[in-house]
Amino acid sequence: MRVSFTVNGRRQEADDVWEGESLLYVLRERLGLPGSKNACEQGECGSCTVRLDGVPVCSCLVAAGQAEGREIVTVEGLADFARQRSEHTGCATGACNSVGGDGISLDEAQRWAAKGQDSQTGEGAELSPVQQAFIDAGAVQCGFCTPGLLIAADEMLERNPNPTDADIREALSGNLCRCTGYEKIMDAVRLAAARQSEAV
Amino acid sequence: MDFLRPASWEEALAAKAEHPTAVPIAGGTDVMVEINFDHRRPEYLLDLTRIGELGEWEAGGESVRLGASVPYTRIMENLRRELPGLALASHTVASPQIRNRGGVGGNLGTASPAGDAHPALLAAGAEVEAESVRGSRLIPIDDFYTGVKRNALAPDELIRAVRIKKADGPQQFSKVGTRNAMVIAVCAFGLALHPETRTVRTGIGSAAPTPVRARAAEEFLNAALDEGGFWDNGKIITPSVAKQFATLCSAACNPIDDVRGTASYRRHAVGVMARRTLTWTWESYRGTAARTEGVA
Amino acid sequence: MGTTGTPTNITQGSGTRGGIGESTLRPDGTLKVTGEFAYSSDMWHEDMLWGQILRSTVAHAEIVSIDTAEALATPGVYAVMTYDDLPTEVRHYGLEIQDTPVLAHGKVRHHGEPVAIVAADHPETARRAAAKIKVEYRELPVITDEASATAPGAVLVHEGRTDHHIGHVPHPNIVHRQPIVRGDAGQAALGADFVVRGEYTFGMQDQAFLGPESGLAVPAEDGGVELYIATQWLHSDLRQIAPVLGLPEDKVRMTLSGVGGAFGGREDLSMQIHACLLALRTGKPVKIVYNRFESFFGHVHRHPAKLTYEHGATKDGRLTHVKARIVLDGGAYASASPAVVGNASSLGIGPYVVDDVDIEAIALYTNNPPCGAMRGFGAVQACFAYEAQMDKLADAVGMDRVAFRQLNAMEQGSLLPTGQRVDSPAPVAELLRRVKAMPLPPERQWLSAGEDADVRQLPGGLSNTTHGEGVVRGIGYAVGIKNVGFSEGFDDYSTARVRMEVVGGVPVATVHTAMAEVGQGGVTVHAQIARTELGVAQVTIQPADTRVGSAGSTSASRQTYVTGGAVKNSCELVREKVLEIGRRKLGTYHPAWATAELLLEGGKVVTDGGEVLADLVDVLEDEAVEVEAEWRHRPTEPFDLRTGQGDGHVQYSFAAHRAVVEVDTELGLVKVIELACAQDVGKALNPLSVVGQIQGGTTQGLGVAVMEEIIVDPKTAKVRNPSFTDYLIPTILDTPTIPVDVLELADDHAPYGLRGIGEAPTLSSTPAVLAAIRNATGLQLDRTPVRPEHLTGTA
Structure with missing residues (x-):
């Protein structure tokens, strides 16, 4: 058909x-x-x-x-999707209007903000905040779970810009990762949320 | 394989009448697994996702008329007050992605004893609105499950909606799995207090060939609550009553040993969940009753 | 990062950014977050066909007949092949013992064994055709455990064995046996004031990597084949594939595709040969992708084990002796079983000092699913048992469990039961101290959100099973020892090709190895090493393939050590050549060219005093310097087959865990609240990746503690739960916070003092969780995974 x-x-x-x-x-x-x-x-x-x-x-x-x-x-369109949302709402995760909540402090989240020197492949690609946060926080190992996690995490931050840890865990409970033990994925989502609230 | 895409409910019924072996697919969370793993090769797939009304609900009157394809996520978010037991059960279904697609119609159609909605439907009281070109009928939930993965639908019938009694008292749902999320029930238990009729209803999942009610346990508890005047005095249910209720719920199970758990564990766990959910619902009922009294 | 011990003397590279010791980011990160990274299942080729494998539906049977006629006649089918269609006389393969038929011949030995292969124009066509192949089986009795394997008259899983272990095993259904005997355990037992015994069971764990086995084979014009594949060791695959195809190795050109995790499950071949056979037969590219169901049959698993231990101690808490017997179920084919036996036995007492030891480890041939490599490799099973024993014995002696371990902990200079002296730091007691010193997570965290219990933080999670009822907290500790690198005399080496040239006006280093990047971050580290050693900013990592020499396996925690060592070595050779060119071209301009120690820093040649002598651009001009060299770690020797004595290991890796769990004691459900880890890594080349490895390894240990097990029916030897519905791995709601304390005590024998790190955290995680559950419940719990049935007396 x-x-x-x-x-x-x-x-x-x-x-x-x-x-x-x-x-x-x-x-x-x-x-x-x-x-x-x-x-x-x-x-x-x-x-x-x-x-x-x-x-x-x-x-x-x-x-x-x-x-x-x-x-x-799909993940291939996520960066564009986030950019358009941002142009539309002035906010890349789509949920910047709500303020407050008990998300992680920016300081804490930015522990992982160390920038690499040689993203030699794909460098210069425009990324959505969640994609960038996954790279920065070391949330990518083999990367096979990453596309699905990015879509799920991006959508959660769109709905809930200041998630608690339990909120993040619940929202991502349908995405298995076998490499990371999820800790750096938590860091990445906290980081994306923190950068977002800072950007407001 | 043919893919049928009816644009309306009438077209869907006509297609089902013409091809009774057609497998209805909505959220796809059961059917597609079977296709992907080569467990099933239906001659026809009958896609119901073009039929908008299946994703809608009406909450007027005594019951909620829940479209067969209303995703679990919508039930959790929008029907927590009217259908607290089903909303809790919906929250335990698989993962957020699955809850965004799957609905009660699929649970009923598959009629797996492990379907999460069943105990909540049994406890709340519900009727399945089944329809074919021959007409529409309401199947009481108690008569719906006829065997392992078998239900009372005729080959030409489709599930249009489920009519679930709106809660008139506290409801709870609890399910045991060996993981803290995204897990199929080892066994599950639903409990609903019905203060208007001064009855309780139960539902047990995954502990018998079909979802079942623990009728002896219900009768025992109904009598005990009645005798002790509990509905009026709002006293704490005595441990011995709770224990006997739990024991009778366990006894209502007819489980098997499988890779997910032993029969013995299932019986045990149903008893524990019965006792706990009774405590939670009753505490909630007492709290409501106390507040009402205070106001009066 | 934690305390640094004896830092290695690094002068070269300390001034270059992005070198070792920094948390530089993955070079493949952007591709992986945009979906552009090409995994083996993403390969696509014009006109490609889909391969499908028909697998046995029974575990042990003679094949009476195979009829492929109907399948072959199916429109869209290009080829159907069975054993009889194999092109050469080489029809078996295997990592160490070539006992695995490419396609079943005469009989099948386990459920899901490949019997026939099909190539068709669509996966569904291939599936339907495979279903039309008629195989008639005559079932044989199944061998499922030690008793059935060694019973009088037992059917032999492999008849007529000629491998090099057959001479020393007590029965042909035993793959390999390794005793480790030191001192006199029987005599020493007489001096024990306390003796504890235990029998432990370790369930069959699956690697459950997310990227399924897959690849694309493309026939080449020269009669060879190009294979794009996810594997852990390209050259090991090549060595096994080429002879079966009847091709010289240079006509089987392999390129590593994106690998979606491995954890040992890709050490053995899966669909490699099948895809190549079909491609060569049809003359068309052939892609094979397993689904999850097939993946459970498509790779080996972690050996399930039965372990029997006796430990003794004196009143003052000194270990007197250990006796142990470890029976590993290797399943139908040998895979890595012999090496797993070597690890389980030689590391069988854990990181403790015991003079009198008597251990026997064996691996069985059975009709269960074949078992082989998985993260931790034999040391995992032993650790589960000896750590349970250490708790028991501490309790018997009346000592604190951590203090008891510390008292008996090995240290640098200690002897292993193999007689080998530990010649690098072994901070076992210190790791335990650190993990114990971490602050404990607050109690009853589920209440912190408000008056209602947050079920997400309780055992049972979203399933709403408790609001605090029946919940008891428990704490447990464990520590383990894992060898790093291939042991027992294996010639363990790697190869790196490093090139340096000026591109676009800047010096660029290119690193080419055959190292399988499976997610661990080897590619990140190779770039860091090149920057450190060559003082350049820009490093290109070439795709791994067989156009360069072998890198060895991405396993045994060895790649950063061995291929990292090879990259370092080749960089040093390149550096020497670059300096030679500099001396030749520019030596006359400055005396320091001849007299000073010269370094490459920031794209320049500088003296160790910091004086700049030249820009690398001016040194190299349009010359390119390239070196390909092999690099080896120190040699090891085999264990004596009777006594197990021998310097069998290269290096050790130590980790300690503290687990905090909350158990719903009525329902038997467990929530791990925290899994703290302290690990010595020697030198953290990339601290972010190091922590990521430790957290990932820890979580796999958690999985096998409370949920992960392949369940095999003992009557039929058939797998009962080959799906992600019934083989459960931890979700993010099952995984706790994992604080990590990294210790860096350099191993002077290793590059930069580093220690292989990937496996050690998988060892101690499981027994720590079990100890915490025992602590919460007061139950004995001698098997893993522990199921709700075991905690509620309803098994």
Whole structure:
């Protein structure tokens, strides 16, 4: 069958899609967007998380045909998505209006703000605040869980700009990571939140 | 495999009538796993996500008419007051991503004893609105589960909505899994106090071939609360009553040993959850009752 | 970072930014956060086919017949291959023992063994075709444990063994046996005032890396094949793949793709040969990607183990002796079992001083899933048992558990039970002191948010099982010892090619190794080393492939040590050549060229006094300097097969943990509140990465303490939970804060004094959590993972 939908703001079409294919498969194998990852294909790891009409979902559990006419944002489009949101609201995580809460202090979060000298590959790429924070905090090791975590974390910060640690853990509880022990992922999300509230 | 995309409920019923083996797919959180892992190759997939009304609910009157595809996230966020037990159960479903897609219709359609919504529906009291081109009928939740992953739907029927009684008292839901998030129930327990009728209802998940109520436990507790005048005096339920209730809930289980847990553990855990949820709901009821008295 | 011990003498590089010791960021970070980093499952090629593997549905059976006709006739199918279609006489492979058939031959020995392979134009076509292959099995009795393996008349898992272990094993169903005998444990036991015994069980853990086994094989015009693959050791794969294909190694060109985690599970081959066979057969590129279900069958797991221990101590708390028997289940094929036996036995008493030791470790051949390498590699299972014993014995003696460990802790100069002297810092007591000195997390944190209990901070988490009822806190300690690098006489080396030239007006270093970057951050460290040694700002890391010599395996905590050492060594050789060029070209301009010690700093040649002699741009002009050299750590020797004596190890890594848990004692649910770790790393080349490794390793130890286990049916030897629904790994809500105290006591034998770090935290994490649960519940708990059933008497 033919399936067409919008991915990262661009209209996309795929032909000869087998009816049992997932949105994840179509993104990865037909549209050249392998950023969303295929770790479990049973909704138990979150590596394939994309936004479907704004809502974070496991793209492995969305039948390709169900995506017809919908809007998808994948990790490949996250930086653009955040930039447009920022232009729209003046806030890159989309939730800068709320103030207060009991998030981590900027000082604490910036313990990890050490900048590297040689991001030799992909240097100069424009990143969303969450993406930058994941790099800065050392939240990326093998990186296979990273795309899904970025989508989930970005969406959480959009809703909740000053999350407590328990809020972060709950929001990311559908994203497995096997390398980091999650501590640096916590640091990264705290850092993104702190930078955001500082930017206001 | 064919992918059917009805644009309206009527079209969906017609498609199901024409292809009774068609597998309805909404959130996809059960169906797609089976397809991805090659456990299932249905001839037809019947996509219900184009039918907007399935994602809506009406909360007027005695009950909430919950569209079959209302995502768990919406239930948690919007129906906490009307359906506290189901809202709590919704919060234990898998992960945020899954809660954004899955709904009660899928739980009912799959009818796995481990579905998180079942104990809450059993405890609250609910009717499943099933429909086919032949007409619509309401199936009482108590009659809905007919076997392991089997339900009372006819081959040409689809679940349109669930009508769940609005809470008239405190409700609780508790589930045991071996992980602190994103876990399938080893067993689960739902409890609802119904002060208007001075009854309690229960629901047990994953501890029998189907979701079940602990009827003997309910009857015992109803009688004990009645005899002791608890509904009126709002006293603390005595430990012996709570213990007997827990024991009867355990006895209502008919569990198996599997990779997720032993039968013996399931019986034990259901008892512990029964006692705890009774304490939580009753404390909440007493608190409400005390406040009402104070005002009066 | 913590205290620095004896700092190594580093002059070169101290003035260059981004060198060793700094937390520079990953060079692949940007690609990984934008989704552009190409993992092995992301590979794509015009006209590529999809490969599918048909696996056995039974664990042990003779193959009566295989009928592929219907599969082959399926439209869209390009090839179906079985054992009979293999192109050469080399039809088996293996890390050490070539006992694994490329495709099953005559019989299958475990559930999920590859029987046939299919290539088709769509994965679904390939799956449907594979399902049409008819295999008739005649089932055989299953060997599942030591009793069934060594019973009189037991079926042999492998008949006619000719490997080099068969001569010294007591039964052909035993892969390898290693005793470690020192002193006279029997005699010493007579002097013990207290003796404790225990029998412990360690469950089968899966690496559960997130990136599934996958790769793309592209046939080449010269008859060879290009393979893009996720692995831990390219050259080890190559050595096993090429003979099966009937190709010389230079016609199998391998490039490392993005690796989504490894943890030992990619030391063995998975789909490599299958993809190459199908590509060569069809003449088209072939991609194979396992799904999660298949991944559970597609790689080896951590050996489950039964461990029997006896420890003795005197009244004043000195260990008198240890006797131990460790039975590891190697499953159907040998994989790394012999080396795992070597580790489990030689490190079997832990980081303690005991003069009289009697240990026997064996690995079995069974029909269970094959087991091999996983982070910690034999030392993990032993640590779980000996640390439980140390608690028991401390209690028997009446000593504080930490003080008891400290009293018996090894230190630099101590002897291992193998007779080897520990010749670098061994701060076991100090690590315990540090981890104990960390502040404890506050009690009842679930109440801190307000009057309602925050279930997210309670056992059971979001499942709403307790609001504080039945919750008891417990604290536990553990410490462990892991060897670093390949032991027992293995020729453990790495190769680095380093090039220096002027590009765009600036000096640039290029580092090319075959090191598998699996997430650990080797690529980050290589750039740091090059900056330190060559004084340049810009370093390019070439993709790892087989166009450069072997880097050895990304395992055994060895890559920063060995390939890091190789990069350092090649950089030093490059530096010498650069200075030679400088002397030749510019030596006459300044006497210091001949007399001073010269360094490369900030893109310049400087004297050790800081005087600038020349810009590297002017030294090199358009000359490029390139060196490819192998580098080895100190040699080791095999353990004596009867006594286990021998200088078998290169280096050791120590970590200590304190676990704080809260247990819902009624429901048997556990919430780990904090897992504090203190570890000696010798020298933290990249402190941010070091802490990340320690936290990750700690969490894998937590997983096997409370939830992770592959469950194999003892009657059928079939895997019962091959999915992420039923094989659970910790979520972010299961993982506590992990404060890390890093100690840096240099090992003077190692580059920069560093110590391999990746595995040690996985050892002590598990027993610390178990000790804390015992502390909370008062239960004995002699197996891991501990399940709710074990805590509630409902097993």
